[in-house]
Amino acid sequence: MDYQAGVSGVVDIVPETREEEEDVSSSRSRGWVNGLRRRWRQLLMIAVAIILLPYVLILLYMPSFVHPISTLMLRDLVFLRGYDRQWVSFDEISPNLVQSVMMSEDGQFCIHDGIDWVQMRGVVTDALEGESTRGASTIPMQTAKNLFLWNGRSFIRKGMELPLALAADFFWSKRRMMELYLNVAEWGPGIYGAEAAAQHHFGVSAAKLSRRQAALLAVSLPNPIDRNAGKPGRGLRRLASLIERRAGRSGEYIKCLYE
Structure with missing residues (x-):
């Protein structure tokens, strides 16, 4: 048991x-x-x-007293490179530069809602047909990229850029948009904004830029590292001449900025 x-x-x-x-x-x-x-x-x-x-x-970023920096400026700070950017208000930037940048970068700036859908459809059509695509970035798209995203071509970045451009165009006035863009755009290694660019390349303030100087700065924007506005080659001078002529006839295109 x-x-x-x-x-x-x-x-x-x-x-x-x-x-x-x-x-x-x-x-x-x-x-x-x-x-x-x-x-x-x-x-x-x-x-x-x-x-x-x-x-x-x-x-x-809507108030004019806010002076944001771009992601490229932030990168330069992280890598201890430093940069030159001197913020100036829209009224302190020569109309010559505003006209030239619009005619070079975004001729429909005053009438689209952040995206030039006609140009965008053309790019999509070319891509679907296997052809090389042309640029369709608007100033709002480039501003959104400069402030919030990164450089380089990718569908992910472009997909993020489009709604940001629409939102920015909705909340910012056209004058504020242009002011932001011209104060964060890169014009050479460590050179950001119209004031630093004008002084670095031509030794004048952004308010004193001539038509020719403004046109040279405008056509250097797509590739400011290789295109030196202060020491332009023959091709860059030819493009500047074209933009200078267009800027001289841009009165109807810039009414949203100077009315």
């Missing part, structure tokens, strides 16, 4: 120990899964915050 009871006691203990081990293992598994879910939720929240941050900044 005592032996059987002892055996019975042993038999009774073994299943209970296995159940406890299984419970511990299951608990650990659930804990790992819950921890992974928490991490994924945290990562998702961080990703959503990063995506929404530029839209919050668009609202914060």
Whole structure:
């Protein structure tokens, strides 16, 4: 009887120990899964915050006393390179530069809503047909890229750029948009904004830029590292002459900025 009871006691203990081990293992598994879910939720929240941050900044950048920096300026600070940017208001920038930049970069600036849909459809059509695509970036798109995104050609960046351009054009006036663009645009290594560019390349203030100087700055914008407005080659001078003529006839195109 005592032996059987002892055996019975042993038999009774073994299943209970296995159940406890299984419970511990299951608990650990659930804990790992819950921890992974928490991490994924945290990562998702961080990703959503990063995506929404530029839209919050668009609202914060509306007042004229706010002088934001671009992502390229931020990069230069991170790598301890430094940069030259002297903020100037829209009224302190020569109309010659405003006209030249519009005629070179975005002739429909005053009438589109941030995106030139006609040009964009042409680019999409060319891409679908396998042809080389031409540029269709508007000033709002370039401003959004400069302030919130990165350089380089990618569908991801372009996909983020389009809604940002629409939002920026909705909340910012055309004058504010142009003011921001001309104060963050890159005009050479470490040279940002119209004032620094005018002084670096021509030794004058942004307010004193001549038609020729303004045209040279405008045509250097697509590639300011290789295109030196202060030391233009023959091709750059030829493009500047074309933009200078267009700027001289741009009265109807810039009414949204000077009415």
